[in-house]
Amino acid sequence: MTDTPTLTFAFMDPPFETGRTATFFRLLDICARRGYHIKVFAYEGAVALPFSQQKPHANAVHGRDASEENHPLPKDWIAALTEEAERNGGSLNWVNCGLCVDERGVNAAIDGVSRGSPADFWKLAAASTNSLVIPTR
Amino acid sequence: MSFPEYSMHKYLLIESRDPYESGDAEFIPNLATNLARKGKEVTILLVQNGVLPARAKAARGELQNALEAGVIVLADSFSLRERGIADSDIVSTIRAVLLDVVVDAMADGTKTIWH
Numbered sequence: 230m231t232d233t234p235t236l237t238f239a240f241m242d243p244p245f246e247t248g249r250t251a252t253f254f255r256l257l258d259i260c261a262r263r264g265y266h267i268k269v270f271a272y273e274g275a276v277a278l279p280f281s282q283q284k285p286h287a288n289a290v291h292g293r294d295a296s297e298e299n300h301p302l303p304k305d306w307i308a309a310l311t312e313e314a315e316r317n318g319g320s321l322n323w324v325n326c327g328l329c330v331d332e333r334g335v336n337a338a339i340d341g342v343s344r345g346s347p348a349d350f351w352k353l354a355a356a357s358t359n360s361l362v363i364p365t366r
Numbered sequence: 367m368s369f370p371e372y373s374m375h376k377y378l379l380i381e382s383r384d385p386y387e388s389g390d391a392e393f394i395p396n397l398a399t400n401l402a403r404k405g406k407e408v409t410i411l412l413v414q415n416g417v418l419p420a421r422a423k424a425a426r427g428e429l430q431n432a433l434e435a436g437v438i439v440l441a442d443s444f445s446l447r448e449r450g451i452a453d454s455d456i457v458s459t460i461r462a463v464l465l466d467v468v469v470d471a472m473a474d475g476t477k478t479i480w481h
Contacts, residue, residue: 249414359476
């Protein structure tokens with residue numbers, strides 16, 4: 230293990246649903262800015278976070294087009310966090326639970342996302358400085 | 367393959383649940399109190415709706431028990447601001463902090479648990 234911390238996070242919440250998602254991404258952002266090595270095991274609904282077919286939309290109620298609405302997409306956050314971590318000497322390794330992906334039909338993921346199983350979470354945690362499980366309710 | 371050595375002396379317990387909505391929001395303060403009474407170094411971090419009982423006018427007994435047992439209680443400043451709670455509105459013994467405390471604790475090997 231190097232001096233740079235490696236932190237593993239297990240996360241279960243889908244995009245656009247709970248405050249936990251924002252807090253989870255805030256934690257990843259802190260790690261990325263510090264140049265830490267970040268490992269994520271996405272389980273259940275969280276496997277849709279890096280789904281590459283997410284699309285921004287307009288907001289007709291407020292009279293804004295897609296550009297003005299500037300709808301946030303988690304897949305873009307993950308890509309940006311990966312860049313930020315690498316720019317600072319760290320990394321972001323994202324593993325999606327394969328069965329959870331198949332259940333939801335969200336196979337299309339952004340570059341850099343791999344497919345695994347809960348056994349990979351065990352391996353990631355074993356090789357990390359520390360781990361945090363953020364369970365859904 | 368073996369797991370890294372976690373500190374079993376230092377704990378960071380993260381409470382995200384609103385005690386006015388969740389029947390088990392006493393779990394973390396009670397666990398923290400018990401650990402502190404056994405000599406462990408325990409910090410509770412309130413995040414999201416978990417910050418609501420940090421308000422001085424909404425103080426709850428289980429958090430007070432934890433504080434009296436020596437537990438450090440912190441509140442995520444972002445979560446406080448999101449809910450319109452000023453630092454001056456929270457219990458004087460609870461400190462508003464950045465979320466960095468979680469990453470600091472994890473990097474330090476502190477046992478970190480989310481509820």
